[in-house]
Amino acid sequence: MLYHPITDINGVGPKKAAILKEEAGIENIEDLLYYIPRAYTDRSSFKKIADCLVDENVSVSGEIKRLNVAAWPRKRLEVEIDDGSDTLTGIFFAGISYFMKTFNIGEEIIFAGKITFYKQKQMIHPEHDFPGDALNTARIVPLYRSTERLKKAGFDSKGFRKIVKSALSATENIYDAIGGIAAKYALPGLKDALNWIHFPETFEHAENARRRLAFNEIFFLLFYISLSKAYIRQNPSEVSAKYSDDLCGKFIESLPFTLTDGQKNAIDEIKADMSAPFPMNRLLQGDVGSGKTVVALAAAMLPISADRQAAFMAPTEVLAKQHFETIKKLLPPDIKNVLLTGSSSSAERNKALNGLADGSIKLITGTHALIQNDIRFKDLAYIIIDEQHRFGVKQRAMLREKGEKTDLLIMSATPIPRSLSMTVFGDLDISSIKNLPSCRKPVKTLAFHKSKIDGVYKSMEKYIKQGRQIFYVLPLIDDSEKIDLESATAVYTKLAENIFSHRRVALIHGRLKQNEKDQVMSGFAGGNIDILISTTVIEVGIDIPNASIIVIEHPERFGLSQLHQLRGRVGRGEHESFCVLVYDDNISAESRKRIEVMLSTNDGFVIAEEDLKIRGSGEITGTRQHGYSEFEFADLIGDIDIITAARDEAAAEVKKIVNIGEALENCLKGSPNSLVDGIRKKRAVEILS
DSSP states (O other), X not given: OTTSBGGXXXXXXXXXXXXXXXXXXXXXHHHHHTSOOSEEEEOOXXXXXXXXXXXXXXXXXXXXXXXXXXXXXXXXXXXXXXXXXXXXXXXXXXXXXXXXXXXOTTOEEEEEEEEEEESEEEEEXXXXXXXXXXXXXXXXXXXXXXXXXXXXTTOSHHHHHHHHHHHHHHOOOOOOTTHHHHHTTTOOOHHHHHHHHHSOSSHHHHHHHHHHHHHHHHHHHHHHHHHHHHHHHHXXXXXXXXXXXXXXHHHHHHSSSOOOHHHHHHHHXXXXXXXXXXXXXXXXXXXTTSOHHHHHHHHHHHHHHTTOEEEEEOSSHHHHHHHXXXXXXXSOTTSOEEEEOTXXXXXXXXXXXXXXXXXXXXXXXXXXXXXXXXXXXXXXXXXXXXXXXXXXXHHHHHXXXXXXXXXXXXXXXXXXXXXXXXXXXXXXXXXXXXXOOXXXXXXXEEEEEGGGHHHHHHHHHXXXXXXXXXXXXXXXSSOOSSSOOOOHHXXXXXXXXXXXXXXXEEEEOTTSOHHHHHHHHHHHHTTOOSEEEEOGGGSSSOOOTTEEEEEEEOGGGSOHHHHHHHHTTSOOSSSOOEEEEEEOTTOOXXXXXXXXXXXXXXXXXXXXXXXXXXXXXXXXXXXXXXXXXXXXXXXXXXXXHHHHHHHHHHHHHHHHOSOHHHHHHHHHHTOTXXXXXXXXXXXXXXXXX
């Protein structure tokens, strides 16, 4: 019954079915049952009509005493009911002929809605039910997402309640693949969960139902991930990675600084993966300035020592060039390293193409240019991807396909919250660098109301006199009629022509041509600019040790992790550094919370967790680009117990499987009664693809 078309439900013909598909993605019974309420309203408490007060939302029950169609001042049907304590009139302006046939004098009826008063107590278009069959009153009532087109077709919340109830009544058996496992955690069966999520007897019922459906959602995602990992490990690559540690050791010894314990541990974990007979999938996460690039480069010495190749891909030209310059300083001179970006000349590009094809180039640093069809490697063994959330799944796969048994290391300066690391990033092994090098000084964060901006300007002047440089960040490039915020161009004009007319002030933003951006950044890096007015184009990849202050206006317009990333642009040199947040009037409680977190900690791992609490899971770490949309049921903040349990149970189930390949094939097919059959098919296809 689950996979029967939606037209099997009484009252849903082909035209209405087409609207349900187009507007809500509902094609079959299963889709409808998983079209969960957006909210609930409590109509379970009855009141005597005499006790009802104006503006109260209540449910009342009484006998129909009078039906009257009135013509003035507007045509309406008046349905008067009496419960023995007082009378109340339900007013209906639409559907009068229908209601005249539906309501009969002497019948008991339930009305639910807001009490108004005109000569007597009234309800305008109350929800109504007859006793014994209450869907819209006398209970906790589900409210559904609906569009204007759905409403016109009869699928407002009331219409959805009707067809959902029919679907639940018609669906006697629902295969519950992990009912026994869920029961261990006092979670209801799948059939009960679907009943309770739509028509709960209590709010606790609704929450228990959501938790069961969340358990399913997380379990099947992690089951598939565990199964895939097990399959890869049972089917090792024919390309054997026999690497010598000598070059890596010499590289580490040659560094002009001592690695932190976190860096050393990360290198050991990566080296162990790269020596295994299956491809590495590892996320290297660490705060801004924790030294991830050096770790990634040290690991690159393993394949290079075996005459194989490595590629380092960054999301922007600025970042790619910075990595290239850093790598050039650290790399042994006999290892050939080149840069390839979209602005590389034809001669540079041809040189890179030839060197990659004949194997003479051992390491290439670049942008998306590395994934173009004409880029061919002789033996690509290792890929490093920086700021992984800037790339889509397909882009990473395209680069990986250019090699065989290609190890992948993706790096993120935005640490992944624990719940995300177990779910969305569950296919990755994770290395974390939690301590900063001793040379990195913590950035002091300050927050001022915009009325104190003159004081901020005086402090800026003081530090410029000391030879320091300043970032000045705004959320908008140009002024907007819709948003009352100062823009980068407006602030540039004000500072360059008035406040700091005696200083060197420059402007950079995303609409500048690449060569114009490069020119500005080169000027700032060379110490030829005192104040750089910018949008978030400087969020990633700018390393200017002499820049010791970053001023961020309208911090309420930025996410918490984004603010932390921006703060990481300073504190890279020997001088004391400051992040100054200049906020506006009437900022939201959420914005105030972000500012409070920024003032309280410099720890990116703490900030990542707080960001998840404030913003939710949506776009926090580019999860949509990672390949999964938001979870339908799981709350990545409040469901850590469910996530942990589902992870452990999924891993335990995979360990019981003898034929991993067959089980994986069944998952991908969605075979009847396979474990994947316990989650709705459409969602399974989305996850498994």
